[in-house]
Amino acid sequence: MQTGTYYVTTPIYYVNDNPHLGHAYTTIVADALARFHKLLGEKTLFSTGTDEHGDKIVKAAAKHGQSPQEFVDTISGRFRDLWPRLQIANDRFVRTTDPHHIKVVQAIMQKVYDRGDIYFGEFGGHYCTGCERFYTEKELVDGLCPQHLTKPEFIKEKNYFFKMSRYLPWLKQYVEEHPDFIRPERYRKELLGMLESGALEDLCISRPKSRLTWGIELPFDSNYVTYVWFDALVNYISLLGYPDGEDYKTFWPGEHIVAKDILKPHGIFWPTMLRSAGLPLYNHLNVHGYWLMRDTKMSKSLGNVVDPVRMTELFGSDAFRYFLLREMQFGSDANFNYEAFIGRLNTDLANDLGNLFSRVLSMTAKYENSIVPQPRDKTDDDRAIMNDCADSMRNYIKLFESMQIARALEAIWELVRGLNKYVDTQAPWALAKEGKTERLKTVLYVLLACMRKVALVLWPVMPHAAITMLRQLGQDIDYGQNPELIIDDEINCFGGLYPGISIASSSNVFPRIDAKVMLAQLEEESRAMQEKARKLQAEKEASAPRPQVTFDVFKSCELRVGTVLSCEKLKGADRILKFSIDFGEGEPRQILSGIAQHYEPESLPGTQVCAILNLPPRTIRGAQSNGMILTAEKDGRVVLIRPEQPMPNGSLLG
Ligand code: MSP
16 A cells, blocks of 8 residues: 655765765665655655756866766766666766756746846956856955955956746745754754845856757757756656656655755755755755765775775675664764674674574574464563564654654664563573573574564665575565565564574674784775875875975075985885985085885985975974975986086085
8 A cells, every 4th residue: 555655856066086985874764764754655756966067077077188068978987887786776867968957947947947046247256166156255255266265366246147036035935934854953954044145146047058069958048057056956756757757746845864065056056956846845845964084085086985886895785874873863974984883783682682693593493493483472572572673663664754764773772682681581592401491492583573574664775685594484575566565564563483483503793703803904004095195195196286486485595415325214114214414514414205116215315306494394203304304206206316427425405
């Protein structure tokens, strides 16, 4: 029996970079929600996709020496290929370069235009390419883009504007009157703050083709393309086949899941666009926080990005999904830290859940030949744990429905821990020893019946593992075929597990992880990634043109020739050599140089080098460096700069 419909979306991701933990998290949340609503017996639709127009993409494509289309095809494919590896079963994948999407953007734009909500005007603003948007003077922080901390470019041009300001008072009232339209509360407050600040203006929704051609042409002026956000937001209805598609009629309005970075476009641009076009608003905007890596933002240039593919290779996608959904309180930021990750997998999955399955299945094998026993009279203890089971399921549903997924899981884990305790207190081994076979059968039955419920409700979070656990309990449930397996009906009925059926004799769904070995490996991999990022950054810096310096500045650099007296590796630093060099100053000078991977220390005494001497001294691992030896560096190769002919020590370079 179907009780309703449920449509859930993720942001459509920019294709200027590969998918990482942040994208994986949002999409896993949406997948878990879609599965959860299937369990509730609803007809669901889950969509994700890629956002492929705009400056940012053009620049990224150029960097890779590709046309924008070639480039977006490649990266969009990477997103699409990742999802099945994380057990993400999206029903749709939308691309903003899809012809149908383009048509719908133009239709909505025309509707808004016909409504009199678009005008042509001149505009000067601070444009940040990273954000693909203009900032007003007030929004800048010390003259810099608040997101990227880079200096935006001041651009003045004629453009089309959406009269967003016309709808802001209505939106403010709507948000006030619908307390869960934007949730959790802190983001609703943030949005109301923006609406009250008076800083919001009309929205510039076009870009002249003279500056950008990679976009959707405006239906009423072929000299302009559509601003990426106006284009991208429309995906939520274009993929439903708006205006006449069955999916649109069935599923709109839906639920959006986004992170806090894109609260404004989803909380302000999108509802006002929908209002102007005369379309119904979405049901809820569900906003989550950011995943951080040891309290810092993940970034490619820092080399601290968590790769979801690697995580699933090492731990499996069930465990990875479980951790993300259990660790982050939806709405707040969370830290991804390998110790906590492995700790949680070992505690929650291996110790609590895995152990419950393994001990109960092996006891049923030992005492009942792996056949589900017929239960007899229930005791108060049995009734108590069965009530706990029903309560946990009820809480789980309530919390999941209100986006408190971490707490929903906690409710199930309370039950799992309770079941382990029930095993300890009922002690089936003692009942067997004392020949209390009727009681033994009842205890095992109660346990198996509750374990079946646990596995049933965990399907949205850990689909494969749930199905494996159910198979072990003799349950052949195909959720894909049988979405109307309704949790509600299961809560109060304990008859779903039939006595007499065969079950598995053992279970090892969540093996324990050797934390020490795994952490060492992860540590090594992070180090290699950071090293790679450092090199890339250094190369980027090396190839960037330097600003002009005056002749006087150059002359003030004390560059001299010297002869190496001795050279050895610096203790505790693999890449650094410690030199003693005669620059004709009377006393030899100590300089440290990071060239240990390129030169053997024994080969250097007696040879000449060049160095800059008037830098401030630096201390590395307790040793002082009084200058810097000059080298030439390219593509990982490093060579010393030496005079072409031997020169007296102290000779000046210039
Ligand atoms: N293309 C726009 C969205 C248009 S939707 C009509 C965009 N793309 S994005 O690639 O930058 O994706 C942003 C989204 O990725 C965030 O809102 C969030 O869902 C996810 N995340 C990216 N990094 C994240 C973290 N570090 N932590 C959690 N999620 C983050 O914005």
